Amino acid sequence: MILSFNTDYHYEIGPTYDGKVPEEYRLQKNHTGIAYLSWYIRKGSVELTTADSTRHLHKGDWAFMDPFTTRSHHFSRDAELISIRFRLNWRGLHFIPPRLGLRTDHPKEDTALLKSAEALCAFEAIHRTKTHPSSPATLCRRSQYFSEWLYQWHKNREAMGVQATAPIDPRVSEIMAIIGQRPSIQPIDYAQLQTTIGLSKAQINRIFKSATGLTPRKWCEAQLLRAAEDWLLANQLSVKEIAARLDFFDASHFIKWFRAHTNVTPTVWRTRKTPL
CATH class of the missing domain: 1.10.10.60 (Homeodomain-like)
Incomplete structure (x- = not known):
């Protein structure tokens, strides 16, 4: 699904995941992609390595990765997480400048970001296995859940000190x-x-x-x-x-x-x- 909030930004939601990490994903090396990726650790831990650093994340930690972030990760066997990815087109770019390195956060309490992520994942889990085309009402609801997640994601990004984008030459x-x-x-x-x-x-x-x-x-x-x-x-x-x-x-x-x-x-x- 592609969302266009104005003529500059086009978003496309990717697979979401909420639950136990499948065995085939527990250990990966030098993985990259063109999507924004957000993880929330519900249980267990993960060692996450990028070109800039190695982080050990545990229950209650968030990790945010921009497109083209090459990462290696190793989840514990009991790991459970929320994973949300989406793609972006901003004036021909697949990311919003500036492109940032790995960011992590550990909120002291449940936040609107987490609640919007849970709501989006719950909705996606219900409709993921359906093979027939989605009704207009279903597409509208999906857009609402995704839009709320994006709103909270952008707020979190701004709270980490990311400045507004500059015009492109x-x-x-x-x-x-x-x-x-x-x-x-x-x-x-x-x-x-x-x-x-x-x-x-x-x-x-x-x-x-x-x-x-x-x-x-x-x-x-x-x-x-x-x-x-x-x-x-x-x-x-x-x-x-x-x-x-x-x-x-x-x-x-x-x-x-x-x-x-x-x-x-x-x-x-x-x-x-x-x-x-």
């Missing part, structure tokens, strides 16, 4: 429009960019990274990963067909690339119903 938006026309593993056509934008390759890379925190190549990889995930979720194309659509040399090339970014093969990723 219009030249950067133009670069995105050119290189994002079709997701592809092929190299960026800098000759076209230089002619259209009127800047050198070095200048293009500099203004793009200054505005987004990513190089044009990394930004393209994010578009590529999102397209791959969407096609895998749709379950209408084979891995070989997806590889061809994204201009990989062959299926093996795509599988190797996808595994380097997600730590699992496309086939395994497609079969996992409740990712953390």
Whole structure:
């Protein structure tokens, strides 16, 4: 489900999870993705490692991770948690600048953030297994639960000192429009960019990274990963067909690339119903 609160922000809720951590998710290494991820530890513990730090989280702890956060984690066998993920498109970006490192919190009491997370997870648990299309009333209720979660999530983010986003350089938006026309593993056509934008390759890379925190190549990889995930979720194309659509040399090339970014093969990723 995609929500658009204004012309800049487009949200899409991903899988939610509330309960015991399945065995296959207890231990993962070097996992990344393009979704915002929030965990609330209900029981047990987890050792969570990112490029910046290693944290040991226990009952009552929250963990918040932005897109492109590479993490390794090890949950205790008795671990239970709430896990909520959502994707975002903000003026061509899959995150709200600035992109932050791992944040943790331990509220002294139950908060509106936790209550909204519980309500969203409870609603999703009821409707997750239904195979028939959702009614307009159901979609409306889902939107309400998700909107309340997002509101509380944004409040929590602001409470951690995150400042409002700055306008993006219009030249950067133009670069995105050119290189994002079709997701592809092929190299960026800098000759076209230089002619259209009127800047050198070095200048293009500099203004793009200054505005987004990513190089044009990394930004393209994010578009590529999102397209791959969407096609895998749709379950209408084979891995070989997806590889061809994204201009990989062959299926093996795509599988190797996808595994380097997600730590699992496309086939395994497609079969996992409740990712953390």
